[in-house]
Amino acid sequence: MPRLACITFLALASALFSLLQQVAAQGCNATSLCPSTAPCCSEYGFCGSGTYCLGGCEPLHSYKPTSCRPDPICVSGETSFTDLSRVQQNATAYNGNATAYDWVVNTGSLVADPNGQGARLILTQNNSGTKISSTRYIHYGSIDFVLETSKWAGVVTAAITMSDVKDEIDWEWPGATTDAVQTNFWYLGIANYSATQGASIGVSSDTSSNFHTYTFDWHEDYLNWMIDGNVVRTLFKTDTLSDDGSHYKYPSTPSRIQLSIWPAGTSASAQGTIDWAGGYINWSDEDYTTNGYFWNTIQSVKVSCEQAQNTTAGTTGWAYGGNDSTGVPIVTTTNASILLSAGETTITPLSTSLRLSVVLSLLGGVALLGGVALF
Numbered sequence: 001m002p003r004l005a006c007i008t009f010l011a012l013a014s015a016l017f018s019l020l021q022q023v024a025a026q027g028c029n030a031t032s033l034c035p036s037t038a039p040c041c042s043e044y045g046f047c048g049s050g051t052y053c054l055g056g057c058e059p060l061h062s063y064k065p066t067s068c069r070p071d072p073i074c075v076s077g078e079t080s081f082t083d084l085s086r087v088q089q090n091a092t093a094y095n096g097n098a099t100a101y102d103w104v105v106n107t108g109s110l111v112a113d114p115n116g117q118g119a120r121l122i123l124t125q126n127n128s129g130t131k132i133s134s135t136r137y138i139h140y141g142s143i144d145f146v147l148e149t150s151k152w153a154g155v156v157t158a159a160i161t162m163s164d165v166k167d168e169i170d171w172e173w174p175g176a177t178t179d180a181v182q183t184n185f186w187y188l189g190i191a192n193y194s195a196t197q198g199a200s201i202g203v204s205s206d207t208s209s210n211f212h213t214y215t216f217d218w219h220e221d222y223l224n225w226m227i228d229g230n231v232v233r234t235l236f237k238t239d240t241l242s243d244d245g246s247h248y249k250y251p252s253t254p255s256r257i258q259l260s261i262w263p264a265g266t267s268a269s270a271q272g273t274i275d276w277a278g279g280y281i282n283w284s285d286e287d288y289t290t291n292g293y294f295w296n297t298i299q300s301v302k303v304s305c306e307q308a309q310n311t312t313a314g315t316t317g318w319a320y321g322g323n324d325s326t327g328v329p330i331v332t333t334t335n336a337s338i339l340l341s342a343g344e345t346t347i348t349p350l351s352t353s354l355r356l357s358v359v360l361s362l363l364g365g366v367a368l369l370g371g372v373a374l375f
């Protein structure tokens with residue numbers, strides 16, 4: 001190549017590369033761990049560094065379990081969402097300091113409730129909904145959510161716990177149903193649509209226009225779902241024994257607390273999901289056209305940690321050490337830093353095949369040699 005053309009090409013290719021970094025990252029799963037150059041598997045299953053190594057980082061799909069920062073240890077306390085100073089609204093600016101923030105906005109945004117009762121998580125036609133996560137984890141204890149739900153067909157409100165290995169406990173309010181709530185739980189994200197897993201529970205007054213307190217009272221041996229202080233469902237660990245009798249399919253790993261509003265009733269969803277959420281979203285609904293968004297309202301979240309799980313003064317969090325012989329993740333406390341190091345940037349490299357195919361299609365055949373050399 002002539003020198004000028006070569007320089008132009010390299011500049012173009014490098015600009016393209018930084019653009020592409022934001023478009024698609026390398027995937028990770030149980031059989032395809034992340035490389036050392038992008039060691040952390042995010043909760044969405046993509047390899048990267050920086051913020052990819054914080055909350056939700058999948059330790060068993062990462063380069064090493066310790067590639068992920070530890071899960072910050074539980075601290076009891078209450079967040080009132082009338083004050084958003086403890087909410088980091090720019091997730092890319094978060095460096096893992098769970099003392100500075102109690103919550104991170106993962107996607108979407110919050111607005112103050114016009115009635116001063118808390119904050120609204122909002123759903124627009126363009127934002128794919130809003131999700132916030134606690135910066136700290138809880139490993140048994142209780143969580144009180146005080147909230148009003150959304151009330152529109154196809155729109156779902158959720159208040160859940162979610163661990164890095166996808167143990168999950170749910171409250172979910174699908175669609176226009178405002179007289180009931182669905183309870184559910186998952187062990188390592190394994191789908192099991194048996195009648196014993198999900199359960200709908202009646203609520204005493206309209207969930208979209210009354211604040212109720214929805215509680216997970218989560219212990220090593222049992223889990224209570226409670227509404228306004230009354231136990232409405234109990235799950236005993238002993239009732240979750242696997243078919244081969246080797247382990248319990250019971251949520252038992254440290255978990256973040258997450259709140260969300262999300263669009264289930266769209267053509268992007270499976271028909272079963274659309275039906276579950278009460279049909280398609282009506283974007284011409286007067287509430288939407290008047291406000292510019294659909295919403296739910298979060299008043300407060302109160303966490304009471306079950307202590308002391310082998311914690312000492314220096315304990316920073318929980319870390320994973322692989323699986324035991326029955327496939328159950330091993331979790332221990334650790335003193336390792338929960339912070340990203342200063343200047344640690346978020347890098348999300350493309351997978352090799354995608355890099356090549358995109359370069360080829362965009363720059364034409366001449367890019368092949370330069371592309372291979374450059375990337």
Ligand SMILES: *[C@@H]1O[C@H](CO)[C@@H](O)[C@H](O)[C@H]1NC(C)=O
Nearest residue numbers: 089090091092093094095346
């Ligand atoms: C979010 O934080 C990143 C990293 O610090 C910064 O570059 C970006 O401008 C911030 N975005 C907003 C909207 O403040």
Ligand SMILES: *[C@@H]1O[C@H](CO)[C@@H](O)[C@H](O)[C@H]1NC(C)=O
Nearest residue numbers: 095096097098099100101339
């Ligand atoms: C973490 O945040 C707290 C509270 O804002 C602050 O006092 C502390 O210096 C921060 N730690 C680091 C290492 O940035």
